[in-house]
Amino acid sequence: MRITFILPTVNLSGGIRVIGIYAQFLVDFGHEVTLISPPQKRISFRRKIRSVFAGTGWPRNDIARKSHLDNTTLNHQILKHSNQITDAEVPNADVVIATWWNTAEWVNNLSASKGAKVYFIQGHEVFPHLPVERCHATYRMPLHKIVIARWLKDLMLNSYGDSMVDLVSNSVDRRQFFAPPREKQLIPTVGFVYSPVDYKGMDTVLAALELVRTQFTSLRIICFGSKTAQPKFPLPTGTEFHLSPPQHSIRDLYAQCDVWIASSKGEGFYLPAMEAMACRTPVVSTKIGWPAEAIRSEINGVLVEIGDINGLASGVKWVLSLPNEDWKKLSLNAFETASTGSWQESAKLFESALFHACSRAGRGEISGQHSLTQTETA
Numbered sequence: 599m600r601i602t603f604i605l606p607t608v609n610l611s612g613g614i615r616v617i618g619i620y621a622q623f624l625v626d627f628g629h630e631v632t633l634i635s636p637p638q639k640r641i642s643f644r645r646k647i648r649s650v651f652a653g654t655g656w657p658r659n660d661i662a663r664k665s666h667l668d669n670t671t672l673n674h675q676i677l678k679h680s681n682q683i684t685d686a687e688v689p690n691a692d693v694v695i696a697t698w699w700n701t702a703e704w705v706n707n708l709s710a711s712k713g714a715k716v717y718f719i720q721g722h723e724v725f726p727h728l729p730v731e732r733c734h735a736t737y738r739m740p741l742h743k744i745v746i747a748r749w750l751k752d753l754m755l756n757s758y759g760d761s762m763v764d765l766v767s768n769s770v771d772r773r774q775f776f777a778p779p780r781e782k783q784l785i786p787t788v789g790f791v792y793s794p795v796d797y798k799g800m801d802t803v804l805a806a807l808e809l810v811r812t813q814f815t816s817l818r819i820i821c822f823g824s825k826t827a828q829p830k831f832p833l834p835t836g837t838e839f840h841l842s843p844p845q846h847s848i849r850d851l852y853a854q855c856d857v858w859i860a861s862s863k864g865e866g867f868y869l870p871a872m873e874a875m876a877c878r879t880p881v882v883s884t885k886i887g888w889p890a891e892a893i894r895s896e897i898n899g900v901l902v903e904i905g906d907i908n909g910l911a912s913g914v915k916w917v918l919s920l921p922n923e924d925w926k927k928l929s930l931n932a933f934e935t936a937s938t939g940s941w942q943e944s945a946k947l948f949e950s951a952l953f954h955a956c957s958r959a960g961r962g963e964i965s966g967q968h969s970l971t972q973t974e975t976a
Contacts, residue, residue, distance in 0.1 A: 599624075599952060599970065602693035602713065603657065604683060605635035606698040608665035609966045610824040610842060612721045612869050615666040616746070616768060617697055622672060623945030632673045632689055636680040644659075664824075664842065686713050692968035693952050699723045702736035706965065714959035715966040717741040719750055721866030725797065740965045742955035744948065746867045747887055748929070762958065764951035768867050768888070769779040769941045770876045774845065777853040777877040777933075782925045786918045787816045787881070789855035791870050792823035792831075792839065799861035799884065802907055806833055809817055809911035814918055820851055852877035856925065857917040862886045863904050875899070875936035881912035898931035 601624055609615050617633070624631050667674050678685060681706045688694065691713035696702040702717050710733045717736070724733045737743075737754065743763045745751050759789075788810070789805050811817050811834070822840035827833045840851060852858065858874035861881035868887040874879055875892075881899040883889035884906070893899040899914030920928065954970040956973040968975075 599628045599693055599956075599968075600689070600713070601632070601952065602691045603631070603718075604688070604694065605632045605633055605702045606701060607680070608635050608667050610664055610666060613697070615870070616682035616720065617718070618666045618672065619707065619941055620945055620948050623837040624949060625672065627945070627949060630636060630691075630950075632691070633667065634677065634683065634688065636677050636768055639680070643746055644739065655938040664771060664793060666950065672722045675789045678836075679712060681849075682707070682776060685709050685712065692956060694894050694966065695952075696736075696741065699728065699733045702739060702741060702901045703732070703958070706736075706739045706741065708955075708966075710788055710965065710967040714952075714968050715739075715741045716955045716962055717743045719743055719745045719754075719866070722864070734741060738964075742951075742958055745953045748891055749887070750866060764947075764964070766944055766947045766951055767939065768869055768872065769939045769944045770872050770936055771941055772876060772937075773850050775852070775873045775876040775877075776850065779926065780853070782879065782920075782922050783815055783818070783854070783856050785818045787818040787820060787855045788853060788859055788914060788918075789820040789874070790859040790861070790924045792825075792827060792833070794825055794831055795956070798865050802884070802905055802910060804831060804834065805907045806859070806910040806914065809908070810914050810918070814913055822848065822851055848873070849877055852879050855879050857882055857914055859910065859914060860884060860886070860889055861910060871926040872936045874915045877933040878933045880925075880928045880932045882910060882915055882917060883896050884910070892935055898928065898935045903937050968973075 603617060603621060621631050621633055685708055688708060690711045693716055694705055694713040695716040695718050696705040697718050705715050724730055737758045743754055743760060744766055745763055746768055751763050751765045752817055754763045819837040822843050824842050826841060833839060852874045858879045858881045859872050860868055860881060862884060865887035868889055871881045871883055871889045883893060883901060884904045893901045895901050902913055903911035953975050956970050958964045959966045959968055
């Protein structure tokens with residue numbers, strides 16, 4: 599197949615990483631893959647000055663430009679503008695894939711020759727800072743949907759009336775994320791991903807850590823993120839913060855922790871939870887994304903309600919208070935939960951979903967057209 603991904607501005611987000619993984623596997627499977635994205639927005643001088651006065655320092659353009667597509671051999675074409683993409687900028691193909699709400703608008707407006715039209719959905723992208731009605735409308739467009747979690751498949755059916763949705767779950771590269779069996783740390787240690795984006799729930803995790811520290815005064819805190827700590831979410835004193843760590847070193851950060859915390863208010867999947875568990879670290883999480891489907895409280899981690907500061911703190915304290923042998927059993931259960939499947943298996947399912955889209959386009963059920971034979975799409 600000839601496959602085109604239409605991306606938003608690329609960055610170090612988990613969503614871009616997942617797209618890059620699938621694109622590379624599709625190339626390895628013998629497909630012709632093109633990725634197209636708008637350019638990075640330049641940080642204005644005024645914004646840089648505001649950043650200095652806000653106490654976050656002079657923005658680093660080199661960090662802003664990094665993405666998970668860097669240093670790959672993928673055919674990634676960066677546009678010279680951030681406006682709606684046009685037919686002239688997109689190759690004719692068998693499949694064209696939208697990957698974000700506004701790219702769904704772009705793909706919907708492309709001519710049929712650009713391929714069977716697909717919407718790869720990694721979250722329910724309806725946020726207050728976005729044009730909400732336009733975002734809702736994208737899920738009603740005649741595009742074939744691929745989602746990454748069961749809750750998204752259910753949402754597409756119950757809220758948007760689409761029953762022809764393919765579910766392709768994320769996975770973990772176990773060559774990258776692994777750890778041998780271990781004991782509890784001599785110093786109680788917790789970790790989390792730092793993000794100043796409001797829906798990531800930094801207010802919840804930071805407030806919970808204050809409560810945890812009343813019982814575990816020597817608590818060691820590790821976190822990493824793609825942006826420096828912001829004044830509105832100041833890190834606790836002594837926190838070990840790692841800015842944009844290399845992918846190969848993230849495994850060691852997970853494996854240094856007795857418990858990993860996920861405090862988001864909404865996620866499509868939340869891959870760090872699966873990665874941490876693959877490194878034998880139990881997770882205490884709010885009921886979001888994959889954790890809500892995979893974690894069983896006090897079996898392989900702890901689940902709490904979104905925004906529940908006391909519940910999050912109690913879950914962390916419970917894990918840290920376990921006797922060593924009980925913690926090792928919890929760690930083993932977490933590891934086994936994340937040990938099924940592989941990115942290659944997920945990529946094969948993604949490939950099958952693209953063939954499914956071509957078949958639907960051939961029957962006129964979705965927009966777009968393709969050049970594959972009936973045998974190829976079967």
